[in-house]
Amino acid sequence: MDDERPGSYLCSIFSFIRGEVVFLAIEAENVIGVLESITDIFRNAGMSVLDGFHSVHNDGKMWCWVLTVDTSSSTKPVEDVVNEIKGLPHVLKVEHGVKRVGELLFPPFKTSFRFMGDRAFIWRGEFMKDFFRSIRRRWGDVGAVFLYHTGLGVGRKAADEYMELLKERDVKKLLEFNGELWVSLGWVKDYEMEVNEDIVVRFWDLFECQGLIGLAKTPSGYFTRGVLAGYINKISGKNVVVREVKCIARGDPYCEFVARFEE
């Protein structure tokens, strides 16, 4: 098995805000080969498949594919292509089109996001940046206190939940689980940790600090610091002090948190 973590792969959702594109949503029975028969139609029409996602749902019975297609070199009208896809065996439904808001393009159909069985929400970097910058600008140091103590509660609740879910109480394994979860959610690009007398956790491109790059002179991961403190405290049952000693917001290559148990 090739199981090292290589460079990041891009999951891009609706990135084509301008240009000659059309959005499609295709629902089909989940049978082997259905994707190939659809892609054959795009290839024959000279249409290039750009970004998109495909998902299995309804207990594995159904499969849907939402995608953006470049129509600039196509040899057929979009309607002909859509009709061909509708005519394929196992294809149940095809929606297509472009919704324009001003000059911007959006899909005309609804999508919903799910992560590990739960509803999920996508926060664009701009939203995240505005949220954390607004906290710091509106509240100053009080905002940091708010974030730290809210994070503390989040960490404790998350620890309870994961210990129950995984039937696990080992700090290292639970920190590893948390790191993988954060990578999967795109909150960090990667992580490292060392569990010795102190616990050192490093996060690359931490969501909380990435919007504050160039603005902060001091480490700015207050929420994350709280989460780690609450998480480690709950799992270990010991008092712990967490410091952020490196932070991307002030120009370090990653954010580094050091947790030290109190006597």
Place this chain on the structure above:
Amino acid sequence: MPETKSFPCIIFEKYPRNTVFFAVEAKNVTGIIARISSIFREAGMSILNGFHAPHDGGEKWCWVFAVDPSSATRTVEEVAEDIRGLSDVLDVRYGTKTVAGIVVPPFSIDFKMRETRAFVFDENAIALFLKSLWDRWGSAGAVFLYHTGRWAGKTMVRAWGRRLGVSGFENILALMAVMYHISGLIKGYELQMDVDEAVIRLYEYFECYCLRGSGKPCGYLMKGVIAGIVEECMGIEPSVMERMCIAAGDPYCEFRVKFSIE
């Protein structure tokens, strides 16, 4: 909200232990996805959830997906070799990583939405954040959310004006609703504008959706965002009320904005 079909994007789920994740990088040429998927069909492997995207200015294209090999007629290694042998394919990685019993891809993934980095928040994470905020700070948490939202609303108006050339309360609100919609933050919306007031109806708005069952309106962040947008666009301090809320058991969240306070 009209009943229409929603197409799910399943980012990750609880996969069986035999699931294999693939990451294929190729030149961005028409037909590449058809050639790769035919190898999986011939091997009797079912392609599950995944996503694909062009990158490097459209020169390259990558596809990351989970595969069910339980009915496969060939080994995963053979399939990977066949894909590597295709013209235009640059790199193929595959594998599975198990962390505390949960199967995850061994690759790192960058999420992007409309050209900027994006972050996924599942409902559990948002609920943990909001409940911790309420538990720790009580009604001060509401003040915190409202004013943070207000500041963010003002910032958003300035940023969208600068980057997208969009201005005016109605336009900003319409664009925000569409952006929230494609991000999964709401499932539908209705906007009614009048000279004196606006009514904003949001379906399954994330902040309140994650606090369902709390028995009271909870959309403080959104109230603040709306107030901030009005202030920045119109130069007045509006009154924003959340008159209905899914957290209180209503079918949707309804925000009423009064532009002039009587």
